Every structure is written in C-alpha cells, then in structure tokens.
Amino acid sequence: xxxxxxxxxxxxxxxxxxxxxxxxxxxxxxxxxxxxxxxxxxxxxxxxxxxxxxxxxxxxxxxxxxxxxxxxxxxxxxxxxxxxxxxxxxxxxxxxxxxxxxxxxxxxxxxxxxxxxxxxxxxxxxxxxxxxxxxxxx
Amino acid sequence: xxxxxxxxxxxxxxxxxxxxxxxxxxxxxxxxxxxxxxxxxxxxxxxxxxxxxxxxxxxxxxxxxxxxxxxxxxxxxxxxxxxxxxxxxxxxxxxxxxxxxxxxxxxxxxxxxxxxxxxxxxxxxxxxxxxxxxxxxx
Numbered sequence: 526x527x528x529x530x531x532x533x534x535x536x537x538x539x540x541x542x543x544x545x546x547x548x549x550x551x552x553x554x555x556x557x558x559x560x561x562x563x564x565x566x567x568x569x570x571x572x573x574x575x576x577x578x579x580x581x582x583x584x585x586x587x588x589x590x591x592x593x594x595x596x597x598x599x600x601x602x603x604x605x606x607x608x609x610x611x612x613x614x615x616x617x618x619x620x621x622x623x624x625x626x627x628x629x630x631x632x633x634x635x636x637x638x639x640x641x642x643x644x645x646x647x648x649x650x651x652x653x654x655x656x657x658x659x660x661x662x663x
Numbered sequence: 664x665x666x667x668x669x670x671x672x673x674x675x676x677x678x679x680x681x682x683x684x685x686x687x688x689x690x691x692x693x694x695x696x697x698x699x700x701x702x703x704x705x706x707x708x709x710x711x712x713x714x715x716x717x718x719x720x721x722x723x724x725x726x727x728x729x730x731x732x733x734x735x736x737x738x739x740x741x742x743x744x745x746x747x748x749x750x751x752x753x754x755x756x757x758x759x760x761x762x763x764x765x766x767x768x769x770x771x772x773x774x775x776x777x778x779x780x781x782x783x784x785x786x787x788x789x790x791x792x793x794x795x796x797x798x799x800x801x
Contacts, residue, residue: 527740533714552715567715576671577690577705602665
C-alpha cells in the first residue's frame with residue numbers, strides 16, 4: 526500500500542474535486558480558461574503546500590523552544606520558466622513574525638531547521654527551483 | 664513582480680490560512696500532531712495539485728479533439744523516502760475514464776501530451792520522483 530493516496534474527480538467544466546483524507550479541495554480555472562473559478566489553479570496550490578509545510582515546522586519548533594510569537598505569516602513569491610511545461614524556477618519565502626528581540630535568533634534557527642532537516646516540501650522544491658529564505662521581524 | 668504570489672497566515676494551533684488568488688485553503692495537522700484537523704496536511708496537497716494540473720490538461724485536450732467522456736477521475740499513490748526530510752520517491756497516477764472504444768487512443772495521446780508538453784506540476788515532480796502513468800478504461 527502506498528504511503529499517501531489522493532483521489533480526484535472531474536466535476537464538469539474544468540473543475541476537479543480532490544479528496545485529501547477527509548478534506549475536499551476544489552481545483553478550477555478562471556472563466557477565461559474555460560472554468561468557473563470555483564477553486565485555485567493547481568500550480569499555485571504547490572505554494573500553499575510549501576507554506577503549510579515550513580509554517581507547521583516553525584510553529585512546532587518555536588513551541589518546543591517556548592518562544593512566544595504573534596502575527597506569523599509567509600509571503601511566497603515564485604517565478605516560472607518561459608518555456609512549456611512551465612515550472613517554478615525561483616521561489617522566495619519571506620517569514621513575517623513578531624517576537625521579542627532576544628528571541629529573533631531562535632526564529633532564525635527554526636527556519637534553518639525546517640529548511641535543512643524537516644520540511645519535505647521544501648526539499649522537493651529545492652530539486653527544481655532556486656530557493657531563497659528571508660525573515661522579516663515586525 | 665513575481666509570476667505567482669501566495670500569502671499564508673497562521674491562525675493558531677497548527678492551522679494556516681493560505682490565500683490563492685480569491686480562494687482560501689486551510690492547512691492543518693490531525694489532533695495527534697497538535698492540530699485540529701480543519702484542513703489537509705500540506706504535503707498531500709501537492710498530490711491534489713498534480714491531479715488538477717494533469718486533469719485540466721486531459722479535459723482540455725479531449726474537448727479540443729471532440730472526444731466525449733464521462734466518469735473521469737485520477738487515483739494518485741505516492742511513496743515517501745525513509746529518511747527526513749521525507750520526500751516523494753515514487754508517484755503513480757492512474758487515470759480512470761469512460762470513452763467509446765475507438766477513442767481510447769486519443770485518451771492515451773492526451774495523457775502523453777500532458778506528461779511531456781503541458782503539465783508543469785508533473786515536470787516538477789519528475790525532478791524528484793519516479794513517475795508512472797496508467798490509464799484504466801471503464
């Protein structure tokens with residue numbers, strides 16, 4: 526049996542219903558590509574996956590370190606290749622977070638641990654794109 | 664300006680809210696990993712992204728070829744590496760579809776064109792995983 530399994534059904538137009546465990550993800554295209562814009566385009570979902578993966582790592586590590594934080598978000602910007610099939614060539618993750626000044630080094634360590642040891646999505650991205658990680662302290 | 668941009672905000676627990684254009688994707692972990700299971704885990708979202716990408720290609724190509732089809736779904740099975748960070752090593756996409764027998768070759772051509780020419784997500788996956796494509800005609 527495979528480690529992970531996802532079933533995705535066509536629902537008409539350009540819309541798909543993807544079952545991820547007990548959750549439903551709708552994927553669609555905008556109207557100008559024949560869809561009805563009921564969900565995100567598929568490629569950008571990879572950026573949500575990347576953010577979720579490294580974000581969960583960072584929160585878990587900061588919790589273990591007993592670092593208090595707030596206003597945590599990630600801004601991911603990605604460039605595509607010119608030729609088809611279009612793939613991500615350059616991906617920049619900016620972690621935006623509010624912590625006490627004395628805890629900033631711990632945030633840097635959490636981001637580094639996610640990047641180098643824990644985040645499988647980040648490791649997969651690094652096989653096809655140049656990855657850049659920045660932290661913006663509020 | 665980057666080609667694609669996705670903002671993802673931490674909402675508490677292990678839950679993240681990812682804004683993909685005008686759509687919201689919730690990412691979370693199950694209770695036994697500190698979350699509240701309000702959305703899928705991040706890594707599996709990559710499999711939804713893969714299904715959506717190649718599925719939209721196949722539907723678009725079959726529409727252009729004027730091939731009538733029904734009951735189209737994709738079953739994706741993926742194995743993970745043993746070591747951390749855990750990455751997908753083997754990914755198998757099974758396309759399940761109902762068409763007239765004389766149109767089966769056109770479905771094979773659509774799947775091949777998605778794999779080789781159009782699907783950027785598939786091209787990215789092929790940089791880190793062994794990919795396998797099968798078609799099951801109903």
